Amino acid sequence: MISAEEIKKDFLILKDNNIAYLDSGATSQKPKQVLEAVEKYYNTANANPYRGTYKLSESATQEYGRAREVVAKFINAKYSEEVIFTKNASEALNLIAYSYGLENIKKDDEIVISIMEHHSNLVPWQKVVKQNGAKLKYMYINKNYELDLEEIKSKITKNTKIVAITHVSNVLGTINPIKEIAKIAHQNGAIVVADCAQSVPHMKIDVQDIDADFVVFSGHKMLAPLGIGVLYGKKQLLENMVPFIMGGDMIEYVYEQETTFAELPHKFEAGTQNVGGAIGLASAIKYLENIGFDTIHKLEQEIVEYAKQELSKLEYVETYYTPNKENHCSVISFNIKGVHPHDLATILDSCNVAIRAGDHCAQPLIRYMNIPATCRATFYIYNTKQDVDKLVQGLQKAYNMFSKFIH
Amino acid sequence: MSDLNDVYNDLIMEHSMNSYNKRKIENADKTEKGHNPSCGDEIELQLKMDGNIIEDIAFTGQGCAISQSSTSIMSDVLRGKTIQEAKEIVKTFIDMIKRETTDEKQLEKLEDAIAFKNIAYMPARVKCALLAWHTIEKML
Known part of the structure; x- marks a missing residue:
C-alpha cells in the first residue's frame, strides 16, 4: 500500500x-499531476468550447465533454448529462433552491434539513421557505453528534417536500445515513438533496445506490483546482426545471421577446465554462482512483x-x-x-x-x-x-x- | 509574522484573562455593542460621563485574547480623558494598526495600548484588535 x-x-x-x-476540509492541496493536466490543456487545447468551427475549439469541446464523462462514471450517474458543472457546491445548492425549490415549494410545505448544515445548504432554503410561505424544519443531533433514526423519522413527514442533508458534517465529521434518509424521504414523497462536499473526497459515492435526487460537491476539496463544482440531478427532474443563470450557449432559439432553452446539460451552463477546471477535476478523479x-x-x-x-x-x-x-x-x-x-x-x-x-x-x-x-x-x-x-x-x-x- | 511573544505578552495576556474592566456600570450614560461577525468576537462597552470627561468605562463580552485585552487596555487608557483627547487617542491607535503612523512621539499618547503595535503585521488579527476602538468611535 x-x-x-x-x-x-x-x-x-x-x-x-x-x-x-x-x-483540507476548507480546500485540499493539489498534486502536480492535476496542475500538469490543467497546464497541458491550456498549452495544447484551449479555446472557447462549443462556439468555434476550428480545430482548437473542437478540442476544447471534446476535452470538456470527456471531463463530464469521467465525473459521471466516478459517481455512477446513469447519463453524463445528469452532471452539470458549477463553480462549487454552493452554486449547485443555489441552483437547486432557485430552479427546483422556488418553483415547486408551496405554502405550508416543509423543507427538512439538519442542524449540522453548512450555511450553503441552509441559507438558500431559508429564502425558499420565506418567499413561498413554507416551513424549514431541523433534525437535531444526539449526544454522540449523530442523527437518530427516530429523529429523522419524526421530522420527515407527508408534508415534507425536500430533504436537504449533508453527507459528512464539516464541523463534526459525522457521516449521516444518507441512503436511509433518501429512502424515508421517498416514502413520504419528498426529494433528497445530498451535500457531498465533505464526503466525495474521502469515499466512493454511487448516486444510484444512495438514490439521492440531487448530489452536489466541490472540486477544490478533492485535489482539483478552485472554481469547479458539480451538480448531479436525476435526468427527469433536471429536464423539468427552469434555468438558473441565463446567457450564452444555454439557449435554443432567442427571439426579441421569447427564448427556448438548450438540452441538458447546457441548459444549466450559461456563459463560457471553466474547461480548465473541469479537466483538473477529471485529473483529480484519476489521481484518487489510482490510489x-x-x-x-x-x-x-x-x-x-x-x-x-x-x-x-x-x-x-x-x-x-x-x-x-x-x-x-x-x-x-x-x-x-x-x-x-x-x-x-x-x-x-x-x-x-x-x-x-x-x-x-x-x-x-x-x-x-x-x-x-x-x-x-x-x-x-x-x-x-x-x-x-x-x-x-x-x-x-x-x-x-x-x-x-x-x- | 512577528514573534508570537511580542503579541501574546504578559500585559495583553493578563488583561485578556483577568480584566478588572470586565464589569457592568450602573447608570451608564452610553452603551454600545461591537461585533466581528466573521469570528464571533462580541463586546458591549459602557461609558459613565462627567461632563466632558470619561469618568468610567467598562465592558462585557467574549472573544479572543486580542479582542478582549484590547478592549480592557483601551478602557484603562481612556478613563479620565476628555472626549477630544479620547478621539485623538482612538484615531492614533487605528492609524498605528493600519501602519499609517509610526511616529514614536505620536504613539506615546497611547500609553499601554502601544502593546498592540505588532498586530499590524498580523493581518488576520487586525480586526480583533480594532473591535473596541471602532465601537467607541461611535460613542464619542
Whole structure:
C-alpha cells in the first residue's frame, strides 16, 4: 500500500513550505499531476468550447465533454448529462433552491434539513421557505453528534417536500445515513438533496445506490483546482426545471421577446465554462482512483485514529466527534479550555500548523452546541503522523502560554 | 509574522484573562455593542460621563485574547480623558494598526495600548484588535 509520505511528494506546496496542512476540509492541496493536466490543456487545447468551427475549439469541446464523462462514471450517474458543472457546491445548492425549490415549494410545505448544515445548504432554503410561505424544519443531533433514526423519522413527514442533508458534517465529521434518509424521504414523497462536499473526497459515492435526487460537491476539496463544482440531478427532474443563470450557449432559439432553452446539460451552463477546471477535476478523479478509495480509507483511518489517540492524551483538550468510528470521517473539532480558538490558530500558525478556527460556516450548529467556536483539524491522504505530532506540540505550547494566566 | 511573544505578552495576556474592566456600570450614560461577525468576537462597552470627561468605562463580552485585552487596555487608557483627547487617542491607535503612523512621539499618547503595535503585521488579527476602538468611535 502507498504511504502518506509517498503521496505527499506529489504536493510541492507541502514539501516547500514544511507545513502541517490540516485544513483540507476548507480546500485540499493539489498534486502536480492535476496542475500538469490543467497546464497541458491550456498549452495544447484551449479555446472557447462549443462556439468555434476550428480545430482548437473542437478540442476544447471534446476535452470538456470527456471531463463530464469521467465525473459521471466516478459517481455512477446513469447519463453524463445528469452532471452539470458549477463553480462549487454552493452554486449547485443555489441552483437547486432557485430552479427546483422556488418553483415547486408551496405554502405550508416543509423543507427538512439538519442542524449540522453548512450555511450553503441552509441559507438558500431559508429564502425558499420565506418567499413561498413554507416551513424549514431541523433534525437535531444526539449526544454522540449523530442523527437518530427516530429523529429523522419524526421530522420527515407527508408534508415534507425536500430533504436537504449533508453527507459528512464539516464541523463534526459525522457521516449521516444518507441512503436511509433518501429512502424515508421517498416514502413520504419528498426529494433528497445530498451535500457531498465533505464526503466525495474521502469515499466512493454511487448516486444510484444512495438514490439521492440531487448530489452536489466541490472540486477544490478533492485535489482539483478552485472554481469547479458539480451538480448531479436525476435526468427527469433536471429536464423539468427552469434555468438558473441565463446567457450564452444555454439557449435554443432567442427571439426579441421569447427564448427556448438548450438540452441538458447546457441548459444549466450559461456563459463560457471553466474547461480548465473541469479537466483538473477529471485529473483529480484519476489521481484518487489510482490510489483507490479502499487505500484512501485505510490511510485516513490510520491518521485520524492516531490524531484522536494523541489528542485524548491532552487532558485540557475537548473534542467533538462521535465515538462510533464507522460514522466518523476526516474532521476533528476541538477546543482548549480557556483559550479562544482564534488565539489557538495563531499560535499553531507560528508552529507551521494550519488549522481552521471559528464557526466553520455552521453558526446554528455551533450555537446548538453552546460553544463560541471550535478549532478544526481536517485530514487528507497526504497527512502524516508528523503532522499530528506538530499539532500536538503546538497545542502544548498554547496551553503553556495561557495556563499561567488562569488564576 | 512577528514573534508570537511580542503579541501574546504578559500585559495583553493578563488583561485578556483577568480584566478588572470586565464589569457592568450602573447608570451608564452610553452603551454600545461591537461585533466581528466573521469570528464571533462580541463586546458591549459602557461609558459613565462627567461632563466632558470619561469618568468610567467598562465592558462585557467574549472573544479572543486580542479582542478582549484590547478592549480592557483601551478602557484603562481612556478613563479620565476628555472626549477630544479620547478621539485623538482612538484615531492614533487605528492609524498605528493600519501602519499609517509610526511616529514614536505620536504613539506615546497611547500609553499601554502601544502593546498592540505588532498586530499590524498580523493581518488576520487586525480586526480583533480594532473591535473596541471602532465601537467607541461611535460613542464619542
